[in-house]
Amino acid sequence: MASSIADMVQALSSDPTIRDNPYPLYSALRGHADVVVLSDEFSVATSFRAVTDVLRGSDMGKSISDERFQSQFSSSFDRRYPPSMLFQDPPTHTRLRRSVARRFTPHAIRDFEASIDRRAAELLGELHEQGGDLIASLALPLPVWAVGELLGVPVGDREVLRPLVSAVAKSLDFTFEVSEDEAARVAAAASELLRYFEEFVATDPRQLPEGILRDLVEDDEQVDLTTEEICVMALLLFAAGFETTTNLIGNATMALSQNPGEFQKLTDGRCAISSAIDELIRFDSPVQVDGRVVQRDLELYGQQLRRGSFVVTLIGSANHDEAVFSSPSSLRLDRSEGPALSFGGGIHYCLGAYLAKAELKAYLSNLTAFGLPEITESIRKQTLTLRGFDSLELKWES
Numbered sequence: 001m002a003s004s005i006a007d008m009v010q011a012l013s014s015d016p017t018i019r020d021n022p023y024p025l026y027s028a029l030r031g032h033a034d035v036v037v038l039s040d041e042f043s044v045a046t047s048f049r050a051v052t053d054v055l056r057g058s059d060m061g062k063s064i065s066d067e068r069f070q071s072q073f074s075s076s077f078d079r080r081y082p083p084s085m086l087f088q089d090p091p092t093h094t095r096l097r098r099s100v101a102r103r104f105t106p107h108a109i110r111d112f113e114a115s116i117d118r119r120a121a122e123l124l125g126e127l128h129e130q131g132g133d134l135i136a137s138l139a140l141p142l143p144v145w146a147v148g149e150l151l152g153v154p155v156g157d158r159e160v161l162r163p164l165v166s167a168v169a170k171s172l173d174f175t176f177e178v179s180e181d182e183a184a185r186v187a188a189a190a191s192e193l194l195r196y197f198e199e200f201v202a203t204d205p206r207q208l209p210e211g212i213l214r215d216l217v218e219d220d221e222q223v224d225l226t227t228e229e230i231c232v233m234a235l236l237l238f239a240a241g242f243e244t245t246t247n248l249i250g251n252a253t254m255a256l257s258q259n260p261g262e263f264q265k266l267t268d269g270r271c272a273i274s275s276a277i278d279e280l281i282r283f284d285s286p287v288q289v290d291g292r293v294v295q296r297d298l299e300l301y302g303q304q305l306r307r308g309s310f311v312v313t314l315i316g317s318a319n320h321d322e323a324v325f326s327s328p329s330s331l332r333l334d335r336s337e338g339p340a341l342s343f344g345g346g347i348h349y350c351l352g353a354y355l356a357k358a359e360l361k362a363y364l365s366n367l368t369a370f371g372l373p374e375i376t377e378s379i380r381k382q383t384l385t386l387r388g389f390d391s392l393e394l395k396w397e398s
Helices: 002-014 016-020 023-032 048-056 092-104 106-130 134-139 141-151 155-172 180-201 212-218 227-258 260-268 273-283 353-370
Strands: 035-039 042-045 289-294 298-300 303-305 310-314 374-380 389-395
Touching: 002 016, 002 023, 002 035, 035 303, 042 048, 048 289, 048 298, 048 310, 092 106, 092 212, 092 227, 106 134, 106 141, 106 353, 134 141, 134 227, 134 389, 141 155, 141 212, 141 227, 141 353, 155 180, 155 227, 180 212, 180 227, 212 227, 227 260, 227 273, 227 353, 227 374, 227 389, 260 273, 260 353, 273 353
Parallel strands: 042 310
Antiparallel strands: 035 042, 289 310, 298 303, 374 389
16 A cells, blocks of 8 residues: 555656646545655645644744755755745744735735736736637736736836746646756756846845835845845745746636636626635645645654654645535535635745735636636646646637
8 A cells, every 4th residue: 555655646746647637646645644654754744634734833844954855946056045935944934024024914915906906907808809828818917917016026027037937936846856957947047036136136225116125125124134035035926926826817717617607606796706716726726735844753643753854735635625625626616614725824824825816806806797718728737836727728709
């Protein structure tokens, strides 16, 4: 059995068929155990309760010293730059997150919602008129615009930086093997981004666009961030600000296309848009995998976990756990069984969760006016951690 379980986990990291639809395999893993231990160094949390405990547990951390588990995103290729707050524990994580948290509160995002809605309406109106690829025409441009506005990245630079960010984001994928060529591409893209932001923050603050980056540069004594930390923060926020939301919009569109009756509930007002957003985030999560480092020897659901070992949390599996969600493989926009784990949990709960929800809300609100399109062609990304589509060709009936 152990070898078959190991094969199943390996398939998640490499099998294109499994990655296209990992949910049956998730179910099999949950049926085996809440926590699957593959070695003294590596285990997998499969159920909602186990994933929740790992994500929120005080005995679980994010700081990774073992290079076998380090993501290229931690900037380990250039020791001048520290790991982002994504890979930091308190008190460093607390200090870094506090420096930007006020710009991502529900109140701050509400002030930005009207602008997001106008931008979504413009992009969707153009797409409805001409047809075409949702990802290229809206799901990518909308969040790139939104996070660019919040950060204060000049409009002309955003599209230039975008492919570099996408290259770096691939390093977050759940895999046991990274080729030297891929590692080199990630390092080169990240280095170019960091150089860009280093030049940006070296500019006289009075010449910088209004936004988070100018705030960090102007208030450097208050937030106590080094230049290198500001650059890494900029890279993280810019990357996380659109990669996840792009996938969220694409996955939601595919789910609605396959469940037109549920979309009709939204159009008719038979379900609240807030519950529809929560369900779409649960149903096909844009983030499927996270992880923690065990801080001390402990027992979790009958399994012994060693200090320093790594626990992969299968968020996509947790969101389809029958013990929490009735008929989890069914999309029900009026579902009211509690929040999913798509934005993580604990002190590392996704900083941009409210922004992502605001962008999906703007998209869905405008989509109900145009009606549900037909998806004529789709290409899914061959990644698991960040699950989404490379392209979704849409067509509306005349």
